Amino acid sequence: MNEESIRSLSVRGVSYAYRLLRHPEPVTEPALVLGGALQGMFGWPQMDEELGPVADVVTADLPGMGGAEPLPPGPSMEVLCAAILAVIDDLGAPRINLFGFSYGAGIAFSCAQRFPARIARLVLGGVPADVGDPQVHAWQQAAEHLSQGDAAAFATLAAEGLLCLDERRYVARRRLAFRYVRRAMLQAALYSPHAVDSLRRALTDRPDFAGGLSGIPTLVFSGEHDTVTAPDRQRAFAATIGGSRFLTIPDADHWVVLERPQEVAELTARFFTDEPLETAPALVPAARPERAAGDPACV
Incomplete structure (x- = not known):
């Protein structure tokens, strides 16, 4: 073991x-x-x-x-x-x-x-x-919601910016992955003391x-x-x-x-x-x- x-x-x-x-x-x-x-x-x-x-x-x-x-x-x-x-x-x-x-x-x-x-x-x-610029812009918007205390909007926008939501493309477990990523982002926003800083670094300190x-x-x-x-x-x-x-x-x-x-x-x-x-x-x-x-x- x-x-x-x-x-x-x-x-x-x-x-x-x-x-x-x-x-x-x-x-x-x-x-x-x-x-x-x-x-x-x-x-x-x-x-x-x-x-x-x-x-x-x-x-x-x-x-x-x-x-x-x-x-x-x-x-x-x-x-x-x-x-x-x-x-x-x-x-x-x-x-x-x-x-x-x-x-x-x-x-x-x-x-x-x-x-x-x-x-x-x-x-x-x-x-x-x-x-690409669209992804960076979407994550910046998500980070702005988080800095304003709107954890739910942050989690949704962050998840949308990280997954392919085009239904014309088959993605295995798409809905499960979206729920998981959104929940993980929401929990991090609510309970992690580093969430805002971690996201900022991922965006700006690439x-x-x-x-x-x-x-x-x-x-x-x-x-x-x-x-x-x-x-x-x-x-x-x-x-x-x-x-x-x-x-x-x-x-x-x-x-x-x-x-x-x-x-x-x-x-x-x-x-x-x-x-x-x-x-x-x-x-x-x-x-x-x-x-x-x-x-x-x-x-």
Whole structure:
């Protein structure tokens, strides 16, 4: 049985914590999972399920996220990367496998650029490498509602800005994903002391996806209907990483980790254990539910 523990750390005067699900006999390096600006250490059960049988699984409330202390004013990437390096050192691991989704993809990429010798393999999903003005404007409106105390309007606008709502495009678990994202945003707005600042940083302190990378096996994946950064733009970003692979996951949008969670987790586990990806379920269209006459085509 995998043993779970929580470790508290501090970087540059900011306290934070990470969660370790330890495998008694791992077959690959520890796998650190990073998510979006408002995601914390307890939101990755699918990764526990797929990565837990082969590796130590690490999730975190990084500075400014979840239950951690807030980030100091100013650019945050140096602090976040220093926090992750401290986690690697605390694990006693020479190298780790690193998974980053959405905002977490930017943090993971920045870490790989700063200390490549500590990263064994890199998986980046839903990479916000080129966010369009309409999305930024929608999130700014959402942030304005939040600053005015209207948490419900904030949660709705934020969720709408992160998902593909075009009913002409089939997205697996669309309604479920929308409800989940909206609820998560609402709970963060109501109960997280960092919600406003975390959203502001995700909008204005965006990671730099330039500069390229080499020497680290890297997989970049996108939902085929991602409206935050189009798959073609994510493919162009992947091309700046030497020897990387880019995959498009059908029937999903930006929130592919919610719409096809097990498939993404299995794809990641395969990559971290050097298994072939060609037959991964994530590359096969999702099974579409039967629907009665008159039901919408996209659910």
